[in-house]
Amino acid sequence: MKIAVCIKQVPTREWQPRLNDAKTWIREQDASYELNEPDAYALEEALRLREKHNGEVVVCAAGPARVQQVIREALARGADRAIHVEDESLASADAAVTSAALAAAMADERFDLVLTGLQSDDQGHAQVGVMLAERLQIPHSTIIMEVQIEASRLRVKRELEGGWFQWIGMPLPALLTIQSGINQLRYATLKGIMAAKKKEIRKVPLAGGLAATQQIVALALPTRSKQTHMIAGSAPEAAKELVRRLREEARAL
Amino acid sequence: MILVVAEQRDGKLNRATLETVAAAQALAGADPIKAVVLGQSVGASAQELADAVSEVLLVEHATLAVYTPDAFAAAVQQVVASVKPAYVLFPHTYQTRDFAPVAALRINGTLMTDVTGINGTGAGATFSRPMFQGKLSAEVRHQGDGPRCVTIQIGAFRADAVKRGNAGPVTPVAVDIDASTIRQTPEAPFKEAKQAVDLGQAERILAVGRGIKSQENIAIAERLAKAMAAEIAASRPICDSGWLPMDRQIGSSGQTVAPKLYVALGISGAIQHLVGMKGARTIVAINKDADAPIFEVADYGIVGDLFEIVPALVSELEK
Numbered sequence: 176m177k178i179a180v181c182i183k184q185v186p187t188r189e190w191q192p193r194l195n196d197a198k199t200w201i202r203e204q205d206a207s208y209e210l211n212e213p214d215a216y217a218l219e220e221a222l223r224l225r226e227k228h229n230g231e232v233v234v235c236a237a238g239p240a241r242v243q244q245v246i247r248e249a250l251a252r253g254a255d256r257a258i259h260v261e262d263e264s265l266a267s268a269d270a271a272v273t274s275a276a277l278a279a280a281m282a283d284e285r286f287d288l289v290l291t292g293l294q295s296d297d298q299g300h301a302q303v304g305v306m307l308a309e310r311l312q313i314p315h316s317t318i319i320m321e322v323q324i325e326a327s328r329l330r331v332k333r334e335l336e337g338g339w340f341q342w343i344g345m346p347l348p349a350l351l352t353i354q355s356g357i358n359q360l361r362y363a364t365l366k367g368i369m370a371a372k373k374k375e376i377r378k379v380p381l382a383g384g385l386a387a388t389q390q391i392v393a394l395a396l397p398t399r400s401k402q403t404h405m406i407a408g409s410a411p412e413a414a415k416e417l418v419r420r421l422r423e424e425a426r427a428l
Numbered sequence: 429m430i431l432v433v434a435e436q437r438d439g440k441l442n443r444a445t446l447e448t449v450a451a452a453q454a455l456a457g458a459d460p461i462k463a464v465v466l467g468q469s470v471g472a473s474a475q476e477l478a479d480a481v482s483e484v485l486l487v488e489h490a491t492l493a494v495y496t497p498d499a500f501a502a503a504v505q506q507v508v509a510s511v512k513p514a515y516v517l518f519p520h521t522y523q524t525r526d527f528a529p530v531a532a533l534r535i536n537g538t539l540m541t542d543v544t545g546i547n548g549t550g551a552g553a554t555f556s557r558p559m560f561q562g563k564l565s566a567e568v569r570h571q572g573d574g575p576r577c578v579t580i581q582i583g584a585f586r587a588d589a590v591k592r593g594n595a596g597p598v599t600p601v602a603v604d605i606d607a608s609t610i611r612q613t614p615e616a617p618f619k620e621a622k623q624a625v626d627l628g629q630a631e632r633i634l635a636v637g638r639g640i641k642s643q644e645n646i647a648i649a650e651r652l653a654k655a656m657a658a659e660i661a662a663s664r665p666i667c668d669s670g671w672l673p674m675d676r677q678i679g680s681s682g683q684t685v686a687p688k689l690y691v692a693l694g695i696s697g698a699i700q701h702l703v704g705m706k707g708a709r710t711i712v713a714i715n716k717d718a719d720a721p722i723f724e725v726a727d728y729g730i731v732g733d734l735f736e737i738v739p740a741l742v743s744e745l746e747k
Binding site: 186188190191192194201270271296297298299300301302305306308309310314315316317318334335336337338339340341342343344345346349354355356386387388389390391392393394395396397398399400401402403404405406410411413414415417418420421425427428 | 497498521522525526527528529530532533534538539540541542554558559560561562563564565566567568569570571572611612613614615616617618619620632638656664665667668669674675680681682683684688689696699709710711712713719721723724725726727728729730731732733736737739740741743744745
C-alpha cells in the first residue's frame with residue numbers, strides 16, 4: 176500500500192495577523208508556522224493504515240523553502256520519505272495552482288491512496304484535495320471520519336451536515352480529504368526526530384505556465400457586523416456588569 | 429448570465445439554495461439569472477424557484493437520484509457547456525465542497541469558495557471571503573476567461589430577501605451520463621446515535637472552545653452553565669478531543685442553534701463555528717484575544733482570562 180499525505184504549513188493559531196505594505200498578503204517574516212491541523216489528522220490516518228496494511232507513507236508538500244519544517248515533523252512522526260515542490264510563489268498560491276503543482280510531482284508515483292486535510296487554516300479554499308483527485312484521474316470523497324480498506328476497495332465514512340453520516344464505497348486508487356478528529360494524534364518521539372534526519376526529501380521544481388485563477392485585491396481585519404459592547408474592568412467588575420446587562424438590557428437571563 | 433446550482437434533498441430545496449439565489453440577485457445587475465435543479469423527480473423543487481429566476485433548468489437523470497460527485501460534476505459540466513454562464517453560484521454546503529472543484533476544472537473555470545459578500549455587479553465584481561480562520565477578510569477577484577464559480581457561505585445572504593416576480597419557464601435539459609463512469613457507491617445516510625440533547629431547543633447555551641485548555645477544566649464551565657440555566661456545548665476541537673460528546677458540537681458539522689443567549693467561552697470564532705450560532709439573539713464572547721473573530725458577532729464582549737471571569741460570573745449569578 177503506497178500512501179501519499181499532502182501537508183501544508185500555515186501560521187500558528189497564536190499568530191496575530193500583520194499585513195504587507197500593499198495590504199494584499201500577510202507579512203510572512205512576522206509569522207511563525209506549524210503543520211495545518213487537518214493535515215495532521217490525515218498524516219495520522221496514513222500512519223495507522225500503514226500499520227494495518229504495510230507499505231509506505233510519502234509526505235507531499237507544495238510551498239516555499241520554510242515548509243521543510245513541517246515536512247521534517249511529519250517524517251519524525253513516522254512518514255517514510257517526502258516530496259517537496261519548492262517555490263517561493265507557492266506561499267500564497269490558489270488551489271488550482273497548488274493542486275497542479277502537486278499533481279505534476281505525484282503522478283509518476285502511482286499512489287494507491289492519497290490523503291489530504293479537508294482544508295487549510297490559512298486561505299481555506301477546501302479545494303486542493305478534490306482538484307488533485309481530478310488531475311490524477313482518481314475517484315475521491317471528502318470530509319472523511321473513518322477509512323476501511325478491503326482488497327482493492329475503499330469504504331469510507333463521510334460526514335454530512337447536522338450530525339449525519341454516510342458510508343461511500345469506491346475503488347483504489349483514490350483520494351480522501353480527512354476531517355479533524357478522525358483519530359487521536361501521535362507526536363514525534365526523540366527516536367523519530369533522529370530518524371527523520373536521514374529520510375529522503377526529494378525536491379521538485381515548480382512547473383512553469385501555471386496561471387493564478389484568483390487575485391487577492393485587499394486583505395483587512397474583518398469589520399464587525401454588530402455593535403459590540405466591550406465590558407472592561409477587573410474580573411468581578413466585568414462579571415457584575417455583564418450579568419446586569421444580560422438581565423436588564425438583553426433580558427436574556 | 430448567472431447560473432445558480434440548486435441543492436435539494438428528497439425533493440426539498442435547502443435554505444442555502446435560496447440564500448444563493450439572493451446572492452445571485454445582488455450580483456446580477458441587469459443580467460438574467462437561471463437556476464439548475466439536479467436529481468430525479470425534482471420538478472417540485474424547480475417550481476419553487478420559478479418566480480425567483482428567469483428560467484429554471486430541470487435536469488433529471490437516473491444517475492442523479494442519489495448524490496455522487498462523479499455524476500453531479502458531469503451534469504454541471506454539461507449544463508454549463510450548453511448555457512455558457514459568466515458566473516456559476518453554489519451554496520457552500522458539504523455537497524458543493526465535494527464536487528464543485530471538479531466541475532470548475534472541467535469547465536476551465538475558476539472557483540472561489542466560502543464567499544460572504546459581493547462588491548459590485550457583473551464582470552467587475554469582487555468577492556469577500558474569510559481567510560486565516562476568520563482573522564482576516566480578503567477581497568478577491570477571479571482571473572482568466574472561464575466561467576467564474578463562487579460558493580456562497582451559509583447565512584451570508586438572507587433567504588427571505590429573494591425577490592420574486594412572475595413565474596418563468598421550467599425547461600427540462602437532457603444530460604448524457606453513463607452510469608459505469610460513476611466510481612462512488614453511496615449507502616444510505618444515518619445518524620450516529622440518538623442525540624441525547626437537542627440543542628436547537630435550548631434557551632441558553634454556554635459553549636466552550638480551545639481556551640478551556642484541558643478536559644479537567646470542563647467542570648469550571650459546567651458550573652457556569654448550571655448557574656445560568658444553560659445547556660453546555662462546544663466548538664469542534666473540544667469534541668474532537670473527546671472532552672465533550674460529539675452531539676454537543678455547534679457549527680457546520682454539528683448543530684445549528686438560535687437560542688436567546690449564547691455565551692462563547694474561549695472560542696476564537698472560525699467561520700465553521702459562526703455559521704452554527706450567529707442566529708442567537710444575544711451573543712456574549714469571553715476571550716483572551718481582543719482580535720478573535722468571535723467578537724465580530726458578539727453583542728457583549730469581555731477580553732480577559734476566562735479562569736478568572738467564569739468564577740466571578742458564577743458567584744455573581746448565585747448572589
